[in-house]
Amino acid sequence: MTAVADLDTPVLVIDRSRMDANIQAMAARMSAAGIALRPHFKTSKMIEVARRQHEAGAVGFTCATLNEVDALLGAGYTDLFWAHAPATPAKRHRIVEANRRGRVIVGLDSVDLVRALSVEAAAAGITVPVRVEIDTGLRRTGVTAEQALELARAVTALPGVTLDGVYMHEGQLASLPGDRGDLRHAGAEAAASLVAAAELIRAEGIAVPAVSVGSTPGWDSAPFVEGVTEARPGTYVFFDANQWRLGSAPLDACALHLHTTVISTVRDGEAAIDAGIKALSSDGSNRDRSFGLVVDDEGTPLEDLEFVRAYEEHGVLDGPAADTMRVGERLRILPNHACGVVNMWSRIAIVDDTDVVDMWTPVARH
Numbered sequence: 307m308t309a310v311a312d313l314d315t316p317v318l319v320i321d322r323s324r325m326d327a328n329i330q331a332m333a334a335r336m337s338a339a340g341i342a343l344r345p346h347f348k349t350s351k352m353i354e355v356a357r358r359q360h361e362a363g364a365v366g367f368t369c370a371t372l373n374e375v376d377a378l379l380g381a382g383y384t385d386l387f388w389a390h391a392p393a394t395p396a397k398r399h400r401i402v403e404a405n406r407r408g409r410v411i412v413g414l415d416s417v418d419l420v421r422a423l424s425v426e427a428a429a430a431g432i433t434v435p436v437r438v439e440i441d442t443g444l445r446r447t448g449v450t451a452e453q454a455l456e457l458a459r460a461v462t463a464l465p466g467v468t469l470d471g472v473y474m475h476e477g478q479l480a481s482l483p484g485d486r487g488d489l490r491h492a493g494a495e496a497a498a499s500l501v502a503a504a505e506l507i508r509a510e511g512i513a514v515p516a517v518s519v520g521s522t523p524g525w526d527s528a529p530f531v532e533g534v535t536e537a538r539p540g541t542y543v544f545f546d547a548n549q550w551r552l553g554s555a556p557l558d559a560c561a562l563h564l565h566t567t568v569i570s571t572v573r574d575g576e577a578a579i580d581a582g583i584k585a586l587s588s589d590g591s592n593r594d595r596s597f598g599l600v601v602d603d604e605g606t607p608l609e610d611l612e613f614v615r616a617y618e619e620h621g622v623l624d625g626p627a628a629d630t631m632r633v634g635e636r637l638r639i640l641p642n643h644a645c646g647v648v649n650m651w652s653r654i655a656i657v658d659d660t661d662v663v664d665m666w667t668p669v670a671r672h
């Protein structure tokens with residue numbers, strides 16, 4: 307058995323028991339509240355992880371790309387939600403074809419897209435389930451409740467499409483000022499406005515089966531608002547430094563670390579490591595200026611050491627502790643954002659305590 311310490315660096319490592327504990331805990335919380343759990347697959351992109359989430363009770367998966375949809379369909383998972391936009395003819399063709407292999411719901415936010423999808427689906431003799439995206443503050447995509455009503459009317463009037471529900475991604479919670487209490491309050495408010503949008507549509511006699519929320523910062527607030535039926539957290543499977551800073555999880559729940567080696571200490575107060583943006587992505591922290599949290603073997607942050615600069619294959623740590631570092635010394639970085647980091651790797655080490663028990667491969671990385 308290979309020990310994790312014998313793997314050359316940089317190497318991305320998943321602590322299997324922490325990941326399993328995250329999977330089980332989220333499934334138990336949602337099931338106790340009667341909320342369907344539809345984890346976002348873009349965080350892990352690994353079929354082995356999806357299998358564990360499904361076995362723990364996930365009803366299906368959320369996807370960001372159609373390649374993720376295809377990968378999950380190929381692995382036998384047939385209840386999927388593609389929470390993006392069928393904005394090109396190729397994508398409309400693919401989502402219609404995907405609905406021959408499973409139930410693949412599609413998100414959208416415009417009447418134009420509903421019409422275009424309806425034409426493609428009706429011609430193929432397929433009915434595609436649709437969810438209307440409500441913007442509750444992220445200002446990325448999504449409509450107001452009134453616009454959603456218009457969209458719901460269009461879906462109901464057209465062939466080849468059927469209204470499955472409404473959804474939001476409350477990603478704005480990650481950048482709000484305030485403490486965890488404020489964040490939870492904002493998560494509950496966002497969910498309440500999503501539920502209100504569903505009620506506005508129902509008041510016209512149109513059925514809205516799913517009211518779906520989705521984020522890791524909002525995992526302990528938004529799903530538990532009355533009227534919400536489904537939660538779609540993704541990052542929770544590993545958590546990360548951003549989620550720790552936001553209070554979504556303790557450090558000892560963080561399951562994904564980059565192992566790296568000090569390669570140069572020639573500069574006073576700095577140590578260079580063998581990991582830069584091609585190992586960690588360039589996803590900076592929302593809350594401080596670091597490229598990741600430097601931690602010890604137990605995952606505890608090293609005081610006085612900040613990951614201040616990242617080049618392609620070099621990173622620079624800054625702080626008094628850097629002067630005590632030796633070339634060849636191994637360190638761990640807790641990534642800021644798990645989803646971006648996983649997507650950088652073709653092989654990820656799965657570790658049980660100190661033993662490497664497997665190597666897994668993320669799929670659909672584009």
Ligand SMILES: Cc1ncc(COP(=O)(O)O)c(C=O)c1O
Nearest residue numbers: 346389475520521522539540541
């Ligand atoms: C539509 C949608 N749902 C769910 C999620 C999961 O959120 P998180 O990564 O905070 O778990 C995301 C993340 O970006 C998303 O875009």
